[in-house]
Amino acid sequence: MISKYFLGASVLIVNLLLFSSCLSSSDNNMEYPTDPQIYAISISSKTDTTSLLPGVVFTIDQVNGKLFNREPLPYGFHVDSVMLSLTGSTSYGFSGIEVTLEPDSSYAWSSSDSIAIPRLRKIKTTAPDGVTSKNYDFQLNIYQEDPYILTWKKIGENYLNSPVESQATILYRDRFYTYYRSGDEIKAVSTEISDTPGWEAVDDLPGIPHTLRLSSLITSGNIIYALDAATGAVYHSPDGANWSIVQTEYEVKAIYGELPNAAAGNILLAVSHDEKVRFARASNDFSDIVLMNDLPANMPVIDFTAMKVESKTSYASKFIFLSGGNTTSDALNNDIWILQEDGGVIQYITSKRPDGILKGSSLFYYDDKPYLIATSAGKNILMYSDNYGKDWIKAEENQSFPENFAGRTNTSVVTDADNNIWIFGGISSSNTQLVDIWKGRLNKFALD
Template sequence: MTKHLISFFFAILLIGLASCLNEKEDLSNNPHPSAVSIQTNTLAPDIESTVFTIDETNLTISNSDSIAYNSRIDKLVPVFSFAEGVEQILINGTIWNTTDSIDFSSPVIIQFKAKDKLTTAEYTFKVNKHTVDPEAITWTKRADNFTNLTNIEEMAGLWFQSQAILFVQKGNETFVLKSNNGQTWTEATSSNIPLEVSTILVHKNAILAISKNHHLITSVDGINWSIISSSDEISFINILCSLQNKAWIVGDKNNITYIYSYNSESETITEVTTVSDKLPYIEVSKAMMKTKNGIEKSVLISGKNNNDTPVYSVFSSMTGDYWVNVITETASLTFGERIHATAIWLDSKLLLFGGSTANNNNLLDVYISSDEGYTWEIASSNKQLPVEIGARKKMIGFVDSNNTLWLIGGIDALGNIQSDVWQGRLNKFDFIKQD
């Protein structure tokens, strides 16, 4: 009887032990996370939608598309998912409660312990963020002097047919120089017709300008020009813009100032409307832009009117004949009473470089508008001009086909005409996804 009882209890013990062993064998030995995300954090915009890749071979977790440059990553809370759960998570050797924030300013070592309490996997978790400010403009000086010409009176330039073309006024001659990189320039060549260089403008597949004799002229290379209007009845003054497949030009006729349209297809010039006394069209800063809907729009920023009176304003037009002053109060003109500034459209924003005050004091600062010229603010330090450029007015400015900004020459604070060449590159245009 005793022998049978011992056998019975021994059998019970074996069954219990086997049950415990089976229970332990059922515990997962998989410590690897199946998915990773990071909780929403106002200091790291869109971090919650950032995709993190888990590499079980190299035991790494990282994001290939870097998060924003200004994001703070020193207080982030990751969220891990597991196929069968884990027993414990250690952050840099310390047990983590899954709710405390973690400093990801440098790579973090995370150890996952499986449910079996034996199997572990140690991952390096790195949150990649841009180390270069995407909104900053990086400036490079391409040339100290683009020309050896002396006694220059005025200069202007534009981007046309994959190259920069500069027009230099010297006496009764207009010289033309070209470059595709800003460093090397062709030898100065005299144009066959002297120009008012400040009037040059690209219209369709040609360059338009006004000659010294106040005729409207056109060229396909900037050197050889042909006269569109030879009549002395109209004395053309300036070309405002190219819109609606027409060029829009200001001219005098019988002592009245009109806006004319020029249709290059029909080769016709049409008198459209008289010019308002409030519209600046002399020594004015001009820029072409696009609205949010992709509609072309022209902007005229501060200049002089037909009475040669300074007008401090921002006028815009989508038609060329009808212009609206988008800033009606001078007090709202945050960039102040300045003329001879350089207006540029870049990255869906208007930039205004330098210029001079009403007292003819040159300026170095840069102003920016993100709403098509309605409001302006001083640009952040990452978009300001290099100190080496100094305070200048009448700088040549344009954006090439690769979205590179060019600033050339201008007049310094001492009244000297400069001929250096600078290129500015918005960093974001060179960003690529990180692997």
């Protein structure tokens, strides 16, 4: 007689054997991923006391097989080894990773091991299938020179015919235009952007009044605007040469420039209305002028310097800055004004007053921050703001002007699309017109 317990045990053993066979068959038929690509990379190190490494963003160029950080680490940064984390397309990761260190040392690497990051040159990843592989060149970029050295060089001089009583230079349609008063005439020259500028005379300038206030020149789209100092009329030019008067509904006291948070062509003005001076917003052709709130009495309307600020990193940081110049009562402006449109009203504050004299100062926007050229003891000082004008910091020695840079006021400063600063002319300490050109560039851009 066969025990019922024996039969039950036999059935259980057979089922276990069949189940085990199914598992074995399933494992044998499983298809492992064939993608060997790296999809994320991060590094860290206990010796990184400033915690810079976790924030490094790597570019993964799958087409050319390159891993690198576009924004270099600071000048002088160094760590001997790091923990490296590589992420694949699935949770399987990689079946193998091989690294090559300089000079020509290759080995199989485990993610639990640290790696000599200054020597790492290549990474070879093998997909979970154990067959498909991909090679990457690796580069950890670190600034090899101080990126914040601002190098200045003199580009040219004496490019205007004497006499020169006043001058202003603008960037218009990828060319520099310098307008200058010579005797009873307004003349102009232009050149392409170049380290060896070839200045050409802009002939005749039909329609331009000889009393045009050169300090009021602005560009908006493809139009140049300026005010007539004698009549207060607005003049415009569609090509830099031909000028004509613009009929306006209100008397325009000042043209501050394009509002950075408005539609293209919206220009901020100061206008007279009912015995008051008010802000106004004009369309690009000045056919439509919308009145806004009153202008503060001590804000400049003549001979100021203006700068439009549109931050690349902060959407809300859109301003117009004003410095120097004179008010409607002809008093000197001793403040830096920060203007912003909010709901059809111009909000305004003043900066903490910086060192130096603001009369004849020049504002310009560079490296995503406001800069200011002021004067102190007959020399120019360069200042910048890290908080959009709230405070101003004197630039360090590595950005100061060279010894042969003559102190000046009322200079024209232009920044171009290639991250160059151009300084044109100005008035010397002896009250003579300077006719020279200087070019500056931060080392960080020269290393691109």
